[in-house]
Amino acid sequence: MTSLPKQTDRKLGLVIDLDTCVGCHACVISCKGWNTENYGAALSDTDPYGAEPSGTFLNRVHSYEVQPASGAAQLVHFPKSCLHCDNAPCVTVCPTGASYKRVEDGIVLVNESDCIGCGLCAWACPYGARELDALEGVMKKCTLCVDRIYNENLPEEDREPACVRTCPAGARHFGDFADPDSNVSRLNRDRGGIDLMPEQGTKPVNKYLPPRRKDQTAEIDVLAPFLEPVAEDAKGFMAWLDKTLEKF
Amino acid sequence: MHPAPSVIIFTTLSGLGFGLLTFLGLGMPGVTGWTAFAFFTIAYLLAVGGLAASTFHLGHPERAFKAFTQWRTSWLSREAWASAGALLVMAIYGFLLVFHDTRLAPLGWLGAALSLLTVFTTSMIYTQLRTVPRWNTPITPVKFLALSIAGGALLSGEVSIAIVAIAAAGLVVVASWIVGDTRFAEAGSDLSTATGLGRFGTVRAFEPPHTGTNYLLREFVYVVGRKHSAKLRLIALLLMVALPVIALALPFNHIFAAVAVLSHLVGVFVARWLFFAEAEHVVGLYYGKR
Numbered sequence: 416m417t418s419l420p421k422q423t424d425r426k427l428g429l430v431i432d433l434d435t436c437v438g439c440h441a442c443v444i445s446c447k448g449w450n451t452e453n454y455g456a457a458l459s460d461t462d463p464y465g466a467e468p469s470g471t472f473l474n475r476v477h478s479y480e481v482q483p484a485s486g487a488a489q490l491v492h493f494p495k496s497c498l499h500c501d502n503a504p505c506v507t508v509c510p511t512g513a514s515y516k517r518v519e520d521g522i523v524l525v526n527e528s529d530c531i532g533c534g535l536c537a538w539a540c541p542y543g544a545r546e547l548d549a550l551e552g553v554m555k556k557c558t559l560c561v562d563r564i565y566n567e568n569l570p571e572e573d574r575e576p577a578c579v580r581t582c583p584a585g586a587r588h589f590g591d592f593a594d595p596d597s598n599v600s601r602l603n604r605d606r607g608g609i610d611l612m613p614e615q616g617t618k619p620v621n622k623y624l625p626p627r628r629k630d631q632t633a634e635i636d637v638l639a640p641f642l643e644p645v646a647e648d649a650k651g652f653m654a655w656l657d658k659t660l661e662k663f
Numbered sequence: 664m665h666p667a668p669s670v671i672i673f674t675t676l677s678g679l680g681f682g683l684l685t686f687l688g689l690g691m692p693g694v695t696g697w698t699a700f701a702f703f704t705i706a707y708l709l710a711v712g713g714l715a716a717s718t719f720h721l722g723h724p725e726r727a728f729k730a731f732t733q734w735r736t737s738w739l740s741r742e743a744w745a746s747a748g749a750l751l752v753m754a755i756y757g758f759l760l761v762f763h764d765t766r767l768a769p770l771g772w773l774g775a776a777l778s779l780l781t782v783f784t785t786s787m788i789y790t791q792l793r794t795v796p797r798w799n800t801p802i803t804p805v806k807f808l809a810l811s812i813a814g815g816a817l818l819s820g821e822v823s824i825a826i827v828a829i830a831a832a833g834l835v836v837v838a839s840w841i842v843g844d845t846r847f848a849e850a851g852s853d854l855s856t857a858t859g860l861g862r863f864g865t866v867r868a869f870e871p872p873h874t875g876t877n878y879l880l881r882e883f884v885y886v887v888g889r890k891h892s893a894k895l896r897l898i899a900l901l902l903m904v905a906l907p908v909i910a911l912a913l914p915f916n917h918i919f920a921a922v923a924v925l926s927h928l929v930g931v932f933v934a935r936w937l938f939f940a941e942a943e944h945v946v947g948l949y950y951g952k953r
């Protein structure tokens with residue numbers, strides 16, 4: 416059903432720490448690996464070894480440069496995947512009911528056997544989180560690794576999304592936003608998590624933690640005064656000391 | 664937005680077809696028998712041809728019937744119902760006209776209303792998208808309806824209505840361009856809100872996620888076509904409005920009528936191409952493009 420649930424029992428989602436992300440793209444690769452080898456249609460590549468390679472990805476890492484009013488610019492790596500919006504426009508536009516938001520945990524999914532590949536849901540998503548697979552003709556999107564997080568065949572520590580499990584920097588966190596004491600709720604509160612494009616009214620569940628301010632260059636000079644030569648033209652004992660030390 | 668030929672052909676032809684069906688339903692022209700058959704054939708070829716073209720851009724056309732299920736929330740699903748209803752009602756109405764010389768007026772009115780409803784539902788598929796600010800305004804449905812009525816009047820041979828309707832549609836189209844040109848800025852999305860990083864300074868796209876292109880860029884970012892938009896707007900207006908109105912105002916002649924129809928059709932194609940090519944999706948912001 417493409418009507419959105421009024422409320423979901425849990426609100427599973429990600430917190431992505433823009434301060435910690437090093438832009439290594441490991442999450443992109445592990446996401447593609449898990450999701451192409453497991454549930455649903457594979458994520459195809461066209462012309463993978465040719466001149467114009469292109470492929471379906473559910474998670475992509477952008478890089479932005481932020482230039483403050485004064486001081487050095489800051490580079491921010493920016494992973495982007497489905498934000499599992501509470502007010503998901505991609506769900507309500509779907510004519511077939513293939514797109515839906517789960518009442519139990521708020522995950523937004525596509526039932527691939529119902530999808531006609533009209534692409535309208537990708538048009539409705541402001542974040543570019545949905546991609547129509549070029550070979551399969553069905554809509555692909557992040558499932559929050561629904562086939563890992565509840566999978567009792569996996570060891571406990573692997574029951575989280577592949578991107579979170581793989582991130583070497585620990586920049587991705589998975590949890591339940593409906594629980595105010597969960598890891599993600601606390602991180603979001605403490606670090607002032609951001610909504611992407613709030614003016615679009617999608618009420619995204621995933622939050623982004625803003626990068627911390629870079630050290631100001633002025634502070635680097637704190638020790639500088641102590642490094643300056645104390646006396647230019649030393650006399651007497653100091654001159655002798657200076658000369659003697661210079662020899663070594 | 665990428666101006667996909669299948670979608671441009673669909674919206675142009677089916678808009679004209681349902682416009683003609685609207686006039687036929689209202690008894691304009693009041694034809695019966697084989698003349699009615701000719702009119703209905705043209706209307707159905709346009710309307711159904713357009714719908715058929717639209718299935719070409721589906722990944723799985725064989726499941727298209729599933730699109731009837733979600734009419735509660737989806738305008739695309741509502742369009743499926745409205746078009747099926749209009750085509751069915753007008754088929755019965757047309758059958759009685761052609762083979763029984765009978766005009767069931769209320770059935771025609773219902774068919775006309777459903778035909779206009781179909782055009783409205785089509786326009787709402789675009790209008791509802793907040794992600795494409797240029798479309799996300801009430802003038803979009805007005806434009807679709809105005810063009811459909813103008814084309815219907817023209818095809819049904821109602822010359823005096825057609826002149827007024829085409830001129831009115833021209834005004835609406837110009838208004839939609841003026842309104843549309845500022846919509847993206849009004850909607851308030853930029854790279855700063857898209858990344859949430861605006862509070863720290865000026866944000867610039869530094870590196871895209873991949874060296875190559877992808878589905879999102881192919882589908883939503885179409886920069887090339889906008890270079891010539893001023894010229895194309897002028898061409899659209901000349902072909903869609905000016906030439907047909909002049910041809911219709913001249914003393915009636917089959918050649919002039921044919922010129923009016925063909926010129927209008929090509930003009931609407933150009934305007935529809937611009938409708939897609941000029942529309943900017945907010946996702947382009949993430950790529951530093953619009």
Ligand code: SF4
Binds near residue numbers: 499503505523541
């Ligand atoms: S991020 Fe896009 S695809 Fe995911 S729920 Fe929100 S609107 Fe839908």
Ligand code: SF4
Binds near residue numbers: 508537
């Ligand atoms: S592409 Fe599939 S999931 Fe998306 S709106 Fe169309 S039918 Fe629904």
